[in-house]
Amino acid sequence: MTRPCSLFAATHERALRAALHRHLPAAAQAEPRLVAALAQGAAHPGKLLRGRLVLAAAHRHGLGARRASKIACAVEYFHTSSLLLDDLPCMDDAVVRRGQPCVHRRHGEATAILAALALINRAYALVGEALVTQPLRVRARAVAWLDRSLGLAGLVGGQAWDLAFARSTRSPALVSRIAAGKTGALFVLAVQLPATLARPSRAEQRALDALCIYWGQLYQIADDLSDVTACTAVSGKTSGRDRQLARPNLAVALGSARAQARLVRLSGQAERALTTLRARGGGRWDYLWELHAALVRLPAAHVEAQHHAA
């Protein structure tokens, strides 16, 4: 089903899915289990929200289709690698992911770890290749965004606090901080990495920064609500784990009603940032409105899917 908006066009999805296979780590005489694990990731890529966003953004900001799809794949590979590792027994000990047995359940823990490493390495190579002819300033900012989004101030830092959560006071504030690090960081990367190509003004950059914070929290709350309310068959991953494992979950920490109210507030804040971007940048940031509309629909979609499955 093709939606009328471009970000979710079926042609984009097909192009992205093909690129995810094409750019996979590969080598002559590669070890078969590792190859199978990597293929599983590419065959079940999830909603591709981040990849679609990067593809549309990079293209809008002047990158050719081939290079744009390289950065889109890179962000998806970073995302998949984080899921492979999050699902490990020593982390979330999950069983199901994207409707499939987790990679470590099917191919072993060591293979899941190596697949994650291979994806990370490939992702850096793809970004390097895609941006190699860009001006120094764009490349320097891209390096800084990768460092910040994926390192201790981002994805890895968020996951570390996530694991420490059970030993903590479990405050809603800490839950928000974890969400900002863990889920927010990859949204930041998906927005900011292609945005470097547009050389945003200071005002645009501030609005982009704010937008990323709101979106990251919005997405995490939607995900947390789905963990609390949806069943495993609908969400495509092991549900109800957060409460069970004393994991940070805002829908648990605040209650579903307050979490829903926070979603509405975050949505309003994000829209103000988007309005600023439209005022400052003309149409060049309009692809962000489309993603916003999709993010706001997410919790409703979860509830609806659960209703149909019941």
Added chain:
Amino acid sequence: MTRPCSLFAATHERALRAALHRHLPAAAQAEPRLVAALAQGAAHPGKLLRGRLVLAAAHRHGLGARRASKIACAVEYFHTSSLLLDDLPCMDDAVVRRGQPCVHRRHGEATAILAALALINRAYALVGEALVTQPLRVRARAVAWLDRSLGLAGLVGGQAWDLAFARSTRSPALVSRIAAGKTGALFVLAVQLPATLARPSRAEQRALDALCIYWGQLYQIADDLSDVTACTAVSGKTSGRDRQLARPNLAVALGSARAQARLVRLSGQAERALTTLRARGGGRWDYLWELHAALVRLPAAHVEAQHHAA
């Protein structure tokens, strides 16, 4: 004790050790266990062979001291991250590394994995920062070497075959292939990454490629001999694990005498490649002779250390 040769100068070691701390992944409000795990890695950095080589090479090929030390740290961080992961229970299940309890034994498996990720991420950022002003061709080749050395054709691919080894025919040929992927790959990176700065001619590049293959195998055999002959207290890591775990070890596969003979042959082959480089490049590759001398001394040093400890 300062050795007369520059590669092993105490000033280089001090500079490297300080840089390893300075460039560590960091963030405001970072999770304490993760910070402790990263600090442990920097406090016990091993022999720093790769870092010394990169530092000397990058400097020789015109990079300033600050940028040279960034690439040197990057290669050491890639190395440390691979050790953190190799030592995990699902991989080699090691207990001791660099004379310390392994990071996962002290801080938990999840923290060891996150520390490895943080180091990899930081390493890519450091390379990106160090090379950002280099010409397009140098940067493009650096991206390609990172991809090749760390991915399925290199470190990750070698580790995957290493884990599959116990299920295989355990042939000396497979052992050599694993060594080329696993240990060789980081030598390749330590030689080739700074060498891109020199824009080597085709003949120089061929000689560099050959040298890397010989050195990788030479170093792995030296390490395998030490696993067979040295005790844990001397080697600084859990010894005798290879035979116990049916792991690929050339000293086990060939016997110590034949492994020693192969060392001598590889040393001769490496010297021929070095001679070609001297003939083609004048003095600009001479730092490689110094590393060669150190590599050739390694097995003797192991035996000597064991003799003193006995």
